[in-house]
Amino acid sequence: MPPKRTASTSSKAKRKASSPLSSAAEDSGDEVPASQSQSQSQSQRSRASKKSRLSESQSQSQSASQSQNTSSANAQPTNVVLPVNIVIPPKAESKVEGENVTRIVTWNVCGLAASQKKGFKHYIESEDPDILILTETKVNNIPVDPVLTSRFPHRYWNISEQKGYAGTAIFSKIEPKNVSYALPSHPTPNEVVKGRLVTMEFENLWLVGTYVPNAGDKLKNLSTKEEWNVHFEKYLRELDATKPVIWTGDLNVAPTELDLANPKRNWNKTPGYTESETSAFKRILNPETSEADGPQPGKLVDVWRQRNPDLRHYTYFSYRFKCREKGLGWRLDMFVVSERLVEKVLECEIRSEIWGASDHCPVMLELQGSL
Known part of the structure; x- marks a missing residue:
């Protein structure tokens, strides 16, 4: 019997190994022509x-x-940075010929250095306010920011002694008569007041910018907040007795159930919405006095709420839990003015579209007449 022809078998195996066969051909053992x-x-x-x-x-x-x-289900922008081109409405027209209209903006920037990297300058350039109040700046030294130095010749910083904490600043195109950083009579000014208050005196009014203390996680700092409220109310009363007051900034209180998304869940459990804090705010607006106490102090008005009695618009959305996307916010930033000044207010708007450079939105007020 002739020996088996292993060469041809080897050649066949070699051709199969080198040929790109389909799986069906490999399974059947058939060779595939080269073409x-x-x-x-x-x-x-x-x-x-x-x-x-x-x-x-x-x-x-x-x-x-x-x-x-870049918009949530409730039509709120959800940018991670501010866009370059921002369109801001022009100032309201003056109702009195020859009188100026002053635009004032307050904004909690949640750290100026961080905000500068997320489009801070684009908003400032577009809004171009006459006076800008920044809260929670978190700066340790006075920074040099071209967008601020080029627009505002008058700049006042109150920097906290604790690094990277609190901080309040006011920038103005209009020179004030006097500037103060103190809360008179407060027993611990360096620990509590430092970095939280700037008061500017103008010819016709006071402008008070504040970053009010937070009651803290599990309300651990509520007593500190209550002490602040007592001394601050007294301070505002003293100012208002001499000339009208504009009080603005991050006031760290949601005055009513309309000013936060989940009032029942947060009542007396979450800083900013406790009976102590809301009652203190109400007393500032409407002092509890009688005629026997002598001359009656003037009332103050939460301007945006007065103009929008039924709306739920917020200025703060936590970065956690996608609160912005879900519309879970708080209205903490506001303008409070002496009642006798209300008739001069032309506009007061929450800039809800300005989102991405901070976890807060700016609030704008326009005032008729010279300061």
Whole structure:
């Protein structure tokens, strides 16, 4: 019997190993002609290329969709930074010929250095306020910011002694008569007041910018907040007795159930919405006195709430738990003015569209007449 022809078997195996066979051909053991093999190879490469292009196209489409998805279900912008081009309405027209209109803005920037990296200057350039109050600046030294130094010749910083904490500053195109950083009669000014208060005296009114203390996690600092409220109310009364007051900034209180998304869940449990804090705010607006106490102190008005008695608009949305996307906010930043000054207020708006450079939105007030 002639020996087996192993060479041909080896050659066949070699051809099978080197040929790009389909799985069906491999399973059947059939060889694939070279022309058919090349055709299948080209077809596979074509399908792979098409699949790759489709995958890339889908990826680009998803990326574009994500970049355009900058609004939440409640139509609130959810940018991670502010856009370059911001459109701000012009000032209201003066109701009295020859009188100025002054635009004042308050904004908790949640750290000026961080905000500067997220489009801070784009908003300031677009809004171009006459006076700007910044709270929670968290600066340790007076920074040099071209957008601030080029616009505001008068700049006043109250910096906390604790590094990276609190901080209040006012920038003005209008020179004040006097500036103060103190809360008279407070027993611990360096520990509590430092970095939280700037008062500017103008010819016709006082402007008080504050970053009011927070009652703290589990209300551990509520007693500190209560002490602040006692001395601050007294301070405002003394100022208001001489000329009208504009009090603004992050007041760290939600005055009513309309001023936060979940009032029942937070009542007497969360800083900013306790009976102690809301009652103190009400007393500032409407002092509890009798005629026997002598001359009656003037009332103050929460301007935005007076103009919008039924609306739920917020100025603060925690970065945690996607609160902005869910519309879970608090109205903590506001303008409170002497009642006799209300008739001069032309506008008061929450800049809800300004989101991305801080976890707070700015609030704007326009006032008729010279300061």
